[in-house]
Amino acid sequence: MRIAQIAPLFESVPPLRYGGTERVVHWLTESLVTMGHDVTLFAAGDSRTSARLVPMRDSAARFVRNFEVNNAPYARMIELVRRAAAEFDVLHFHIDFHPFSVFTRQSTPFLTTLHGRLDQDWVQNVYSLFPTAPLVSISNNQRTPAPALPFAATILHGMPEHLLKPIPAEQTYFAFLGRISPEKGIVDAIRIARACGVKLKIAAKIGEEDLPFHEEVVAPLLDGPHVEFIGEIDDSHKSAFLSGAKALLFPIAWPEPFGLVMIEAMACGCPVIAFRRGSVPEVIEDGRTGFIVDTVEQAIAAAARLPTLNRAAVRQRFEERWTARRMAEDYVALYQRLIAEKVQHE
Amino acid sequence: MRIAQIAPLFESVPPLRYGGTERVVHWLTESLVTMGHDVTLFAAGDSRTSARLVPMRDSAARFVRNFEVNNAPYARMIELVRRAAAEFDVLHFHIDFHPFSVFTRQSTPFLTTLHGRLDQDWVQNVYSLFPTAPLVSISNNQRTPAPALPFAATILHGMPEHLLKPIPAEQTYFAFLGRISPEKGIVDAIRIARACGVKLKIAAKIGEEDLPFHEEVVAPLLDGPHVEFIGEIDDSHKSAFLSGAKALLFPIAWPEPFGLVMIEAMACGCPVIAFRRGSVPEVIEDGRTGFIVDTVEQAIAAAARLPTLNRAAVRQRFEERWTARRMAEDYVALYQRLIAEKVQHE
Numbered sequence: 001m002r003i004a005q006i007a008p009l010f011e012s013v014p015p016l017r018y019g020g021t022e023r024v025v026h027w028l029t030e031s032l033v034t035m036g037h038d039v040t041l042f043a044a045g046d047s048r049t050s051a052r053l054v055p056m057r058d059s060a061a062r063f064v065r066n067f068e069v070n071n072a073p074y075a076r077m078i079e080l081v082r083r084a085a086a087e088f089d090v091l092h093f094h095i096d097f098h099p100f101s102v103f104t105r106q107s108t109p110f111l112t113t114l115h116g117r118l119d120q121d122w123v124q125n126v127y128s129l130f131p132t133a134p135l136v137s138i139s140n141n142q143r144t145p146a147p148a149l150p151f152a153a154t155i156l157h158g159m160p161e162h163l164l165k166p167i168p169a170e171q172t173y174f175a176f177l178g179r180i181s182p183e184k185g186i187v188d189a190i191r192i193a194r195a196c197g198v199k200l201k202i203a204a205k206i207g208e209e210d211l212p213f214h215e216e217v218v219a220p221l222l223d224g225p226h227v228e229f230i231g232e233i234d235d236s237h238k239s240a241f242l243s244g245a246k247a248l249l250f251p252i253a254w255p256e257p258f259g260l261v262m263i264e265a266m267a268c269g270c271p272v273i274a275f276r277r278g279s280v281p282e283v284i285e286d287g288r289t290g291f292i293v294d295t296v297e298q299a300i301a302a303a304a305r306l307p308t309l310n311r312a313a314v315r316q317r318f319e320e321r322w323t324a325r326r327m328a329e330d331y332v333a334l335y336q337r338l339i340a341e342k343v344q345h346e
Numbered sequence: 347m348r349i350a351q352i353a354p355l356f357e358s359v360p361p362l363r364y365g366g367t368e369r370v371v372h373w374l375t376e377s378l379v380t381m382g383h384d385v386t387l388f389a390a391g392d393s394r395t396s397a398r399l400v401p402m403r404d405s406a407a408r409f410v411r412n413f414e415v416n417n418a419p420y421a422r423m424i425e426l427v428r429r430a431a432a433e434f435d436v437l438h439f440h441i442d443f444h445p446f447s448v449f450t451r452q453s454t455p456f457l458t459t460l461h462g463r464l465d466q467d468w469v470q471n472v473y474s475l476f477p478t479a480p481l482v483s484i485s486n487n488q489r490t491p492a493p494a495l496p497f498a499a500t501i502l503h504g505m506p507e508h509l510l511k512p513i514p515a516e517q518t519y520f521a522f523l524g525r526i527s528p529e530k531g532i533v534d535a536i537r538i539a540r541a542c543g544v545k546l547k548i549a550a551k552i553g554e555e556d557l558p559f560h561e562e563v564v565a566p567l568l569d570g571p572h573v574e575f576i577g578e579i580d581d582s583h584k585s586a587f588l589s590g591a592k593a594l595l596f597p598i599a600w601p602e603p604f605g606l607v608m609i610e611a612m613a614c615g616c617p618v619i620a621f622r623r624g625s626v627p628e629v630i631e632d633g634r635t636g637f638i639v640d641t642v643e644q645a646i647a648a649a650a651r652l653p654t655l656n657r658a659a660v661r662q663r664f665e666e667r668w669t670a671r672r673m674a675e676d677y678v679a680l681y682q683r684l685i686a687e688k689v690q691h692e
Contacts, residue, residue, distance in 0.1 A: 010413070065555070067356070067409060067416055068442055072468035079447045079475050096414055101425045102447045122418035129425050209411070 001335060005029050005051070006081055006093045007043040009073045012060040014048065017232060018179065018205045020260050021115040024157050024327075025094050031160075031328035040088070042081055054080070078102055090335045100130045109338040111136060111152060117257055119145035134338060136331075139279035142257035153334050156282065157258050158327035159267065163235060166269040166315055167243040173199040174303075175245035175270065177238070177261045180218055181210045185251035185275065190221050192249055192273070192299045199225070200249070203241055205232040242268035247290070247306055250274035251299060259283065262290075266318040269311035273299050283322075289314045347681060350434045351375050351397070352427055353389040354441055355419045358406040360394065363578060364525065364551045366606050367461040370503050370673075371440050377506075377674035386434070388427055400426070424448055436681040446476045455684040457482055457498060463603055465491035480684060482677075485625035488603035499680050502628065503604050504673035505613065509581060512615040512661050513589040519545040520649075521591035521616065523584070523607045526564055527556045531597035531621065536567050538595055538619070538645045545571070546595070549587055551578040588614035593636070593652055596620035597645060605629065608636075612664040615657035619645050635660045 005028065011019040014026035025041075026049070032039045033050040041047065045055030057073040064070060074095065082102050085091060091110035093099045103110045113136040127135070127149050134152035137143045143151060174196070176189045186202065193200035202222075206214045222229050233241060242248065248265035256278035263283065265272050272290035274280045284290040288309070291302035351374065357365040360372035371387075372395070378385045379396040387393065391401030403419040410416060420441065428448050431437060437456035439445045449456045459482040473481070473495050480498035483489045489497060520542070522535045532548065539546035548568075552560045568575050579587060588594065594611035602624035609629065611618050618636035620626045630636040634655070637648035 063411065063413060065409065065411075068462070069466070069468060070413060071417065072443065072472045075443050075447065076472050076475060082447060097418065097421050101421065101428060102451075105448075105451065116414070120415070122415060126418045126422050129422060 001332065002038045002087065002089045003032055003040070003335065004081065004084070004088045004091045005032075005039060005041045005043075006077065006091065006095060006099070007041065007047070008095055009044050009056055009077065010060060010063055011044070012046045012048075013041060013043040015060075017234065018207075020258075021094055023159075023260065024115070027159055027324040028328055028331060031324040032332070035325075035328060035332070037332070040084075042077055054084075056080070074098055082106065089339060092331070092335070097126045097130070100126075100133045104130055104133055107342070109335070109342045110134075111334065111338060113138065113155070114142065115257070117145075117255065118142060118149075119255070136334070138258040139282050141255060141279050141282065144255070152338065153330070155327060155330045155334065156279075156322075157260060157263065158322050158324045159260070159263055161319060161323045161325065164239045164242065164264055164267040166311065167239050169240070169244040171244060171246040173201045173245055175242055175248045175265070176200060176202045176204065177233075177241070177248060177264065178204055179210070180204045180206045180214045182213060182217075183252065183254035183256075185249075185253050186218055187221070188251035188253070188275075188296050188299075189249040190218075190227055191296050192251065192303070194226065195296070195300045196303045198246060198303070200227045201241070201245070202227070202229045203231065203233040203237075204229070238264055239268055242270040245270050247303065248272045249299070250280070251296070252277050252280070254278065256280075263318060263322040265290075266314050266322060269315040269318075271306060271309045271311070271314055273302050273306075275299075285317065289317050347678065348384045348433065348435045349378055349386070349681065350427065350430070350437045351378075351385060351387045351389075352423065352437065352439045352441060352445070353387065353393070355390050355402055355423065356406060356409055357390070358392045358394075359387060359389040361406075363580065364553075366604075367440055369505075369606065370461070373505055373670040374674055374677060377670040378678070380671075381674060381678070383678070386430075388423055400430075402426070420444055428452065435685060438677070438681075443472045443476070446472075446479045450476055450479055453688070455681070455688045456480075457680065457684060459484065459501070460488065461603070463491075463601065464488060464495075465601070482680070484604040485628050487601060487624050487628065490601070498684065499676070501673060501676045501680065502625075502668075503606060503609065504668050504670045505606070505609055507665060507669045507671065510585045510588065510610055510613040512657065513585050515586070515590040517590060517592040519547045519591055521588055521594045521611070522546060522548045522550060523579075523587070523594060523610065524550055525556070526550045526552045526560045528559060528563075529598065529600035529602075531595075531599050532564055533567070534597035534599070534621075534642050534645075535595040536564075536573055537642050538597065538649070540572065541642070541646045542649045544592060544649070546573045547587070547591070548573070548575045549577065549579040549583075550575070584610055585614055588616040591616050593649065594618045595645070596626070597642070598623050598626070600624065602626075609664060609668040611636075612660050612668060615661040615664075617652060617655045617657070617660055619648050619652075621645075631663065635663050 007025045011022040013022045015022040039051035041051045044060035046059040056077045085108040093112040111134045137154045174193045258279045286292045293299045353371045357368040361368040385397035387397045390406035392405040402423045431454040439458040457480045483500045520539045604625045632638045639645045
C-alpha cells in the first residue's frame with residue numbers, strides 16, 4: 001500500500017527529546033515499512049526514517065510568537081501533499097484540522113489521528129464543520145467531550161517491541177517519568193511514595209511554562225535520599241530506570257488521551273499505579289499490569305499489593321497488546337476500510 | 347459588485363486600539379459600501395461595520411501560546427468563505443497565505459493584500475508555490491525582498507477624508523505617534539527634538555514585547571518639560587495632537603511597508619520629517635508635505651526649513667492622494683480587472 005504519513009513540524013520524527021506525537025508517528029512509520037508498505041513521511045528535514053522522507057522545512061523549529069512564522073511550513077506542507085495526493089492510496093495526517101478544507105475536496109482517502117485533548121470549545125467549532133473527514137481517537141475516553149465527531153476508529157498506541165525491555169535488577173524505588181506539571185500529578189506521586197516509605201525517582205522534563213510550578217511547588221519537596229530528581233532521560237536509559245522501579249506512579253490530574261509512559265513501564269515489566277482518568281482504564285488491566293485507583297489513599301493501599309503482580313506477565317501483556325506492530329496492523333485495517341468505502345461511493 | 351472582505355481575527359474591525367491592518371480593512375469596507383457595493387465582512391464578531399458582518403469568532407482574541415487555538419478560527423473561516431464563494435464576484439483576503447491552497451482550486455476571483463514585511467525566508471518558500479494567486483503590495487518598496495511574486499498591483503492605503511482634520515492651534519512641539527520600539531525610531535526622534543530645542547510629545551503604545559526596551563532605553567530619556575510621554579491615544583485625540591505639532595517625526599529604522607501615521611499627519615496639515623526607508627518616498631513629497639532625510643543631522647537641518655511648507659497645502663495633498671475613497675476606487679479597478687481576466691480564461 002502507498003501510504004503518506006504527515007507529521008507535525010515543531011519536532012523532528014522521532015523527536016530529539018520529549019514529543020509523544022512524533023514518537024508515535026515514527027514507530028508507526030517504521031512498522032509500516034517493516035510490513036512491506038511503500039511509506040512516505042512528510043516531516044521536518046532533520047527526521048530520521050526508513051520511509052522516503054519529504055522534508056517540509058530544514059529542521060524542526062519550536063513554536064514562536066508569530067502567527068505567520070508558525071504557519072508557513074504547514075501551509076507549504078498542505079499544498080505539497082495535495083499536489084502529491086494522487087500518488088498515494090491513503091493519506092494519514094497527524095496535524096489536527098489543518099488539512100480538512102483542502103482534502104475534503106479531493107479524492108484520495110485520508111484520515112486524521114487526533115493526538116490531543118478535545119475538551120476545548122474550538123474543537124467542536126472546527127471539527128463539526130467536517131462530518132466527512134474520518135478521525136481516529138487514541139482512546140475511547142478521548143472522545144468523551146466530543147462524541148458526535150466522525151470517529152472512524154479508536155486505535156491505541158503501541159511502541160517497538162524491543163525498544164525497552166526488562167533488565168535484571170532489584171526494585172528499590174517508585175518511578176515518575178515524563179514532565180513536571182500539575183496535570184501529570186507529580187505532587188501526588190511524592191505524597192504516595194512518602195506515605196509508603198519508598199524512595200521516588202523522578203525522570204522528567206521541566207518545560208519553560210512549568211518552571212514557576214517546579215520552583216514554587218516541586219523543588220521544595222525534593223530531598224536527595226527520599227525524593228530524587230534525575231532530570232530528563234532518553235530511551236537508552238529508560239529500561240534500567242523502569243526495571244529498577246517497584247512501580248511507575250501515574251497519578252494524573254487530567255484526562256490524558258493516551259499515556260505512553262504506561263506502556264513504556266509495561267515493556268520493562270514494571271507495573272503501573274494510576275489514577276482512573278483519561279485512557280488509564282483502557283491501558284492498565286487492574287490486578288494484572290498494575291492498579292487503577294481514585295485517590296492517594298487507594299494508591300498507597302495498592303502499593304502494598306504490588307508483590308501479587310508478576311513482572312514477567314506484565315511484559316507478556318505488553319507484547320500481546322502494546323507493540324507498534326499491533327498499532328500498525330490496526331491502522332492498515334482502517335486504511336483498507338476507508339479505501340473500500342471510497343471505491344463503493346464512486 | 348458583490349465583494350467579500352476577509353479580515354484577520356486577532357483584532358476586531360476596526361481595532362479597539364492599535365492595529366493597522368484592521369483599520370485599513372475597516373476604511374476600505376466602509377468606502378465600498380458608500381460607493382454602493384454589496385459588501386460582506388468576514389471578521390471577529392465584535393467588529394462594527396456598515397457591511398454585512400459574518401462573525402468568525404465571538405470576539406477578537408489575541409495570539410496565545412498554542413498553535414491549534416490560534417489557528418482554529420482561521421481554519422473555520424477558510425471553510426465558511428469557501429462554502430460561500432459562489433455568492434461573490436470577488437474575494438479580498440487580508441490573511442496572508444492562508445487561503446491559497448483552497449482558493450486556487452475554486453473559480454471565484456480572489457486577491458490578497460499583503461500587509462506585512464516580505465523579507466523573511468518563509469515568505470518566498472510559501473508564496474512562490476502559488477504563482478496564480480494575485481497579490482497586492484501596499485507600497486512598491488514592500489516588494490523589494492521578493493520581486494518575483496505575482497503582484498497584481500500596488501495600492502497605497504488611504505483613510506477617511508473627515509476622520510482627522512486640521513484644528514486651529516499654535517504649533518509648539520514635534521509629535522511622535524505610534525509604538526515604542528527600536529524600529530519605529532523613538533530614540534532618534536528624541537535626539538532630533540533635543541537638538542532643535544523643540545519639545546517632543548510622544549503618543550505611543552508600549553507593547554508587552556517592547557517593555558524591556560522602553561524601561562531600559564526610552565524611560566531614562568523622558569523628562570516632562572522637553573520629552574513628554576502622553577500614552578496611547580485614539581482617533582478622537584489625534585486631530586488636536588497633530589494640529590498642534592510643528593511636524594511629525596518619523597525616523598524609522600526598518601523598511602515599514604506603509605506608515606499610516608504619515609497620512610494621519612497630512613490629514614491634519616502636519617508635515618512629516620521622515621527617514622528614507624520603506625514606503626516613505628512613495629508617501630511623502632519632499633519639500634511639499636514634509637522632508638525626506640537620511641540622517642539625524644539632516645533631520646535637524648530639515649526642521650529649520652519647516653516654515654517653508656504650507657499646512658493648508660499639506661491637507662490638500664491628503665485630500666487628493668490619501669483618502670479611503672481613492673484607495674477603494676483603486677481596489678474596485680483591480681477587482682474589475684481580475685474578474686475580466688477570469689472571464690477571458692474561461
